[in-house]
Amino acid sequence: MKLGIGIGWRPEIADAVEALAGIDWVEAVAENICTDHLPDSLVRLRARGVTVVPHGVSLGLGGAERPDAGRLADLAARAELLSTPLVTEHIAFVRAGGPRTASPGLEAGHLLPVPRTWDALDVLCENVRIAQDSLPVPLALENIAALISWPDEELTEGQFLAELVERTGVRLLIDVANLHTNHVNRGEDPATALDELPVEAIAYVHVAGGVEKDGVWHDTHAHPVTEPVLDVLAELRSRVDPPGVLLERDDDFPPAEELAGELITIRATLDRAAALGAGASAHAGKSVSRPALSPGPSLESVRDRVAVAQTALLSALVAGTPAPQGFDHRRLGIQSRALAAKRAGVVAKVAPELPEILGAGYREAFLAYARARPMSAGYRRDALDFAEGLLIAGLPADDAARRRLTHWWQDRAAARPPRRSTRLVRAARAALVGR
Template sequence: MTLLAGRGLGIGWRPEIHSYVAGLPGLRWCEVIAESAQHSVPAGLDSLIARGVAVVAHGTRLSLGGAEPLQPGRVAGLAKAAELLGSPLVSEHIAYVRADGTEAGHLLPIPRSRDALDVLVDNVKQVQAELPVPIALEPIAALLEWPNQQFTEPQFLTELLDRTNAYLLLDIANLYANARNHGRDTLAELAELPLDRVAYCHVAGGSESAGLYHDTHTDPTPPEVLELVATVARRASPPAMMLERDGNYPPAVELTAELDSIADAAGWDRIT
C-alpha cells in the first residue's frame, strides 16, 4: 500500500482543535470531514496544506449501502472536496444514512447479504467513476446486527474490495467495538481481513453504557484498542494511522499523551 506510505501517525482535523493540530511539529497527514470542504478549504487548514501535510477527505453522507439511488450532488461534493484539498484518496463508510427520503442522521449497518453486497458494489463503482482519486471504504461500529447474515464481516469486505478494487479504511476502534458487542474474536477477524488493501487506520475511544460499548470518539483510546494498534502494525506493512476525536476535546497535554500512546503502540516516532 502506497497511498499514505511513510506518513505514520495523523489526526482528524476539526475546527475546534485547528490551532493544536497546526502546532504538531511532526504531522505529515490529517483527515477532514469532506462535507465541510466542498466549497472552500476550511480556515486554518490551508497553512497545513502549504507546508506539505497531506489531507484526506472523509465522507459521511453518501449512503453507499442504501437501496435508493445515490444523490449526484453528494458524490460531486466528495469529488470537489478531494480536488480542493489535493487529497491523495478519499474515504466513505459502508453504511446507509437515508431511506424513503428520511435522513437518519447516523451511520446505519447494512445486512451482510448477497443482495446488499451487489447494491453496495454498484454504488461504489458509480462513485469511483466520478472521483479523481481512489476511495477507501470503512466498516462501521454497529450496536445491532441484521439477522441471518450470509457473510462474516471479513468475507463481506474481501469480496467487496475484490469486486471494486477499492481500498480498506480499517477502523481499529470499530473492530474492537463490534467484537465486544457481538461476541467476536478480534484477533481471528483481524487475521481474515485483507490487510494488504488497508489504505489507513482510524484509532478512537469509546465508553460502555447499558451493557454496550459505544464508539463515541469523545473518550480516550482504551488500552485494548492500543493493543490492536500494535498488532496491526506488526502484521501489516505499516499503514498510516490517525486519532479520530469528534468532541469533548481534552486539554492539549492530554491530547498529546493520547497521540504519543498511539505512536508508541505502533512503534513510530512521536509527532508531538
C-alpha cells in the same frame, strides 16, 4: 502512498492541531468543507506540506439507492480543492424510504450497518463502482461500529470486506476502535476479522475512544483511546505495516497535551508490535464462494428487497414503528435513544441560538419533537422545523423567548411556498408584533 501519523482536523481544535509536533497528515470531514474555499487553518497546514484527506459521512453507499450524483460531485470537488491522494467514506446506510418503498424518506443522521448478505453486497459493489467512476482519486471505505446486528447474516465482517475488495478493487480504511466495538456489542473477534480481510488493501487506520455502559460499547469519539483498542491496533500491526494511522476525536476535546499524549501512545503501540514482526502475506484475506444459485433476480429487484429491509429498520429506530422480525428489541431501543441524542446534540451545534433561547428546556423539548418528527432532510432543516413546531404550539411560554425564537426562525427560513404550518407561524408572529 505512505501517510504516516495523523489526527482528525476539527474546527474546535484547529489551533491545537497546527501546533502538534510530528503530524504528517490530517483528515477533515468532507461535508464540513466548502467546495470553493478552505478554512485558513487547512490552508496553513497544506502550505507546510501536510496532506489533507476528505472523509465523507453522507453518501450512504450501503443504501438501496444508487449514490446521489450531486453528493458525488461535491466530494470530487473537495478532492480537487485539496489535491488529496484519496478520499474516504463508510460502508453504511444513512437514509431509507422514498419512491422505491412508496414511503416517506427518512434520514438516520448516523451511520447504520448494512446486513452482511449477498444481496446487500451486490448493491454495495455497484454503488462503489459508481462512486469510483465519479471521483478523481482512489476511494477507501471504512468499517463502521454497530450497536445492533441484522438477523440471518451470511458473511462475517472479514469475509464481507474481502469480497468487496475482490469485486471492486476499493481500498480499506480499517477502524480498530470499530472492530473493538463490534467485539463488545456483537461478539465478533477482531483477530478473526483481521485474519479474513485483505490487509494489503488497507489505505490507513483509524484509532478512537469510546465508553462501555451496561455491557454496550458506545463509539463516542469523545473519550480517550482505551487499552483494548490499542490491543487491536497492535494485532493489525502484527499483520501489516499500514500506510497511515490517524487519531479521531469529535467531541469533548481535551487539552492539546492530552492529544499529544495519545499520539505518543499510538506510535509506541505501533513500534512495539513492529518489533515482533509483521507478516501480511501470511494473513491475507480470501474471498468466499457464493452458494450456487439458480438464475438470479435483477439488481433492481435486489435493491427493492434491500430498500424494504432498511426502511423497516430505520423507521423502527426513528419513527417508532414496530421492530422488524429477528432484531434485539433492547438493542434497538438503545440505538433509537442514541440517534435522538445525537440529533439533539448536532442541532445544538449547527443552531447554537436554540439552546441559548430555550435554556435548560432545550433538550427535553427537542427529544419530544424528535419522537414525533423523524428527520427527512439535513440538520439545518431539522433546526428550522423544530423551531417552527414550537412556535405553532405557542412555545416557549415566556414572551421574550418566544419573540426571539420567532425572529430567529424568520431570519433563517428558506424561501418556499407557505405551508399551513408556516401560515400559522406568520399569524403568531403578527400577533406578537401587535403586543
